[in-house]
Amino acid sequence: MTLIFYQSDLAISILESYPNLADKRQENGMTALNLLASKTFSFRSMWFATMDFVPWHTMKILAYHCIVPNEFDYETAGDVENPRDFNISKLKGALISKLISACDWIKEIDDTKQKHVAARKLAKKLIEKEKNWIDYPNCENIAQQKKNRVIDPLIQATKQCIIEIVEEILENFPHAANTVDDENGHNILHIAAEQKNLVLYDYLQKTVNHADRMMLDIDYHGNTVLHIAASQHYQGLSVFGPAKSMTWEVFWFKRVQDDCHPSFLYHRNYDGKTAQEVFEKNHIEMRKEAEKAAKDMNSGLMLVSTIIGSVNYAALFTLPGGLDQISGLPIFTNRTATERSDLQLFSYYIGGSLVAALLALGTQLSIQLSRFGNNEFLISLPFKYLLASTALFYATSFSVTACYQTYILETVFEKSFYWAMLISFILMIHVYIDSLYPTFSYMYEVIRHYLTYRWKKM
Structure with a gap:
């Protein structure tokens, strides 16, 4: 499973030859899909979210979209214990690859895109080999210790804002959208609201069945989705400074508020606070900064x-x-x-x-x-x-x-x-x-x- 952290394409070839490895667990109960869901920057969505000099970043995105993904033919040759014996041959783009190799900047973007394509393909194959998604919420490791309970890959991918894995899981197991985080009782819409990821939040709102009902759920502490959106958990805009971060925090609270039932404005959690009071308390220092x-x-x-x-x-x-x-x-x-x-x-x-x-x-x-x-x-x-x-x-x-x-x-x-x-x-x-x-x-x-x-x- 450690190969997942380095070469997704090689992991695909191993999976093709040994399908039973898909549901194998490590000593701590982690599956290959759990490990893949922890590789945040192996997926396109997180790579696009990283922002450097904007004109330069725009050129990188244009080059990224112009590059054609390679098609791999995975052939097994040798022992699984020796990954070097695997022959990974590219069927298409040989001439293009030679041209790309002449420019280091383009080659770096090409390597990034191939990594993203291989990571999504690996995620798709791992999810397709899952037998029953119900096993995840109730599965514990070998030692049967609650603190080492296996993390549901859907919850894990939602927390990491890896939209590709979330899409693949929900396409194959639509009922998995009802999964709840055991730690605090958050469903995936709660987590998306907490992460303040607009693309992920909009996708779940449009795709998940009974999204309106999920918006009405309350977690283990009596918090509504509006209370959760009032948190200062999100760090994605910190690179833009406190002023721009504060504007996004205020907009996001307003955005979720418009999607909620009006009664949520007056709902108090178990601490006796409304969502507006939670927002004001959590953002006092940010507003001053x-x-x-x-x-x-x-x-x-x-x-x-x-x-x-x-x-x-x-x-x-x-x-x-x-x-x-x-x-x-x-x-x-x-x-x-x-x-x-x-x-x-x-x-x-x-x-x-x-x-x-x-x-x-x-x-x-x-x-x-x-x-x-x-x-x-x-x-x-x-x-x-x-x-x-x-x-x-x-x-x-x-x-x-x-x-x-x-x-x-x-x-x-x-x-x-x-x-x-x-x-x-x-x-x-x-x-x-x-x-x-x-x-x-x-x-x-x-x-x-x-x-x-x-x-x-x-």
Whole structure:
């Protein structure tokens, strides 16, 4: 079973030759499917969830989808104790593989995709060889110790947010959706709400039979699914900072609340607390951290907006070429039509930058004066941050364009400047996308949920 941790394709070949190994258990009662469910990053869903530099990550995803999965022919040759005797031959993609091997970056993505394909295929085969899913909740290890009770792979995969295993299990054993975690009485919808995984939660809502009934279940501590969603268990957005994490926490609580029965808002658990009270208690520190982080970041952006606005305001009164001493008009207005047109463009760029900087500064001032209540993190603060950052981006873009326009007016613009201008804009766009993608993605989910919820109510 240790081969599962290293080579899923080799494990498939062994399973084809020795099918009885699928239900064999280790001393602690773990099956091969349990071990596979612990390999979080062997599956595509978790690999996609990891986020680095957004434009670079987008290129990786595009390359991932363009790569064709290899088809393997597993032939047994030799003893099972010596895995090297297994001959794994690729039937397709030999030429493509040679081309891929020439680029280390593509080869790394190709290896990742082949690993994901093999892991899902192995999961499918292991699940198909299961005889009866009812055995899992009641099965204990050899020592019959309760503390070593075998974990149900469906519960385990749901906790790890491995959607591929969850899909395969529910396709083969739909009744397994009724499985309950022995530790706290959570069903798989409770666990998905606790993990705050939107893709997994939506899949279970649409796929599982009697999902509405499962939403009404209460765990061993009297908690509803809304109490569970109010926990601060989820860590997936911590890389984006406390402010963005707090926005997702508030949205997720609202998202689950709209799916629950209205009476759950007033239901108290065995500690005598409603879901709203649990949420507020669990997020006191996060809200304070989010407020501090948002104000600190906003202060820096306000300084940048002020500097850009001040520079462009001064530039309006110090036009390139200066002013005519007699008429008081800009010198370039008395020259050729091309120079007059270039001067107008310069004025437009400066004016656009000044307006955008003032809009950003006003929005940032509104953020700084916010009360940072829980409800403000839902839409108000993310929208203001998005508006302020976009306005600051345009202010910077117009300022850079005005700078290059000055070189044109002074007739010192060279062809090499075009490349410098192009590179600067490409870098600015990449930084803008990387900085605001999480917020754009969040606002999309908020709008999508709002429209879907209104449609359900109609």
